[in-house]
Amino acid sequence: MNRFFVNAADVHLPTNEITIAGEDVKHISKVLRLSEGDLVEVCDGEKYGYIGKIKRISKQEVLLSIEEQMPLKTEAPIEVILYQSIPKATKMELIIQKTTEMGIKSIVPIITSRTVVQFKDDKDKEKKVERWQKIAMEAAKQSKRGVIPSIHFPLSLKEALQKAQENDLNIIAYEKEASQGIKGLLTSLVTENIKKIGIWIGPEGGFEEEEIDLAKDKTIHSITLGPRILRTETAGFTVLSILMYVLGDLGG
Known part of the structure; x- marks a missing residue:
């Protein structure tokens, strides 16, 4: 599953959505050719990782619905x-x-x-x-x-x-x-x-x-x-x- 990074501010827990913007939008739509319904991994770069389902793809952003949230376990203790x-x-x-x-x-x-x-x-x-x-x-x-x-x-x-x-x-x-x-x-x-x-x-x-x-x-x-x-x-x-x-x- 493809992994992307976002800022913590792009994770909207009240609406259960994540917004991906910038260069990753073109990579998702043009290079990987992902579409609505496909799943991706997202990290907020701080504490959590997410499984997100693509809801909408536009030229400016990719909107995901959060399917799963899990604490990050891939970082070293030092x-x-x-x-x-x-x-x-x-x-x-x-x-x-x-x-x-x-x-x-x-x-x-x-x-x-x-x-x-x-x-x-x-x-x-x-x-x-x-x-x-x-x-x-x-x-x-x-x-x-x-x-x-x-x-x-x-x-x-x-x-x-x-x-x-x-x-x-x-x-x-x-x-x-x-x-x-x-x-x-x-x-x-x-x-x-x-x-x-x-x-x-x-x-x-x-x-x-x-x-x-x-x-x-x-x-x-x-x-x-x-x-x-x-x-x-x-x-x-x-x-x-x-x-x-x-x-x-x-x-x-």
């Missing part, structure tokens, strides 16, 4: 934020797609000393974020997520470090870290109190030592991912997989 140094080419798109499938809550693109990607201006950044957000939405639909991960406006490392102080735990992957791994770190912590975690991944050339020192000053834990050097598009998957297995819902 909130993981990926602070990803922006990589070259389409690597960022791959990172967004796969981490969305694995349960990431949000992604903050960061600009570091060795970030190669350059933006012309804020408008260029906004265009990129719009593209990345669309990729997250499509991945969320495909993987039956109940929430679409939010893709933030690109930040400098210092800006991101400041905002990350609200997280319960922050870990930064660093190839020169020799002693502390994720397993050892988690063993030393009271994990029951950890609900919001930040993962920090460097660009193709890695973080500079000064950036690692800056992160440590903000109580971010430096970790090793083993004796092999992982690509920037692989490192985030690896850390997220481990966290979701140990603290989340990966593996049941």
Whole structure:
């Protein structure tokens, strides 16, 4: 069954109806060729999922009658934020797609000393974020997520470090870290109190030592991912997989 996302305000419980608007209208009518009486899944992006039956299709909206309401059960018990140094080419798109499938809550693109990607201006950044957000939405639909991960406006490392102080735990992957791994770190912590975690991944050339020192000053834990050097598009998957297995819902 096809899944769509709406705002909570588009769910009208008094009339037992849901309104779908925007690009999904054309997708429903022209691409999927659905019609009155067909069933679709809808998520409000917050607490509930719905089975809706198509009542009416117009150029502006699709009106559904609510056939069933159920609480969302596809979101992990921990909130993981990926602070990803922006990589070259389409690597960022791959990172967004796969981490969305694995349960990431949000992604903050960061600009570091060795970030190669350059933006012309804020408008260029906004265009990129719009593209990345669309990729997250499509991945969320495909993987039956109940929430679409939010893709933030690109930040400098210092800006991101400041905002990350609200997280319960922050870990930064660093190839020169020799002693502390994720397993050892988690063993030393009271994990029951950890609900919001930040993962920090460097660009193709890695973080500079000064950036690692800056992160440590903000109580971010430096970790090793083993004796092999992982690509920037692989490192985030690896850390997220481990966290979701140990603290989340990966593996049941």
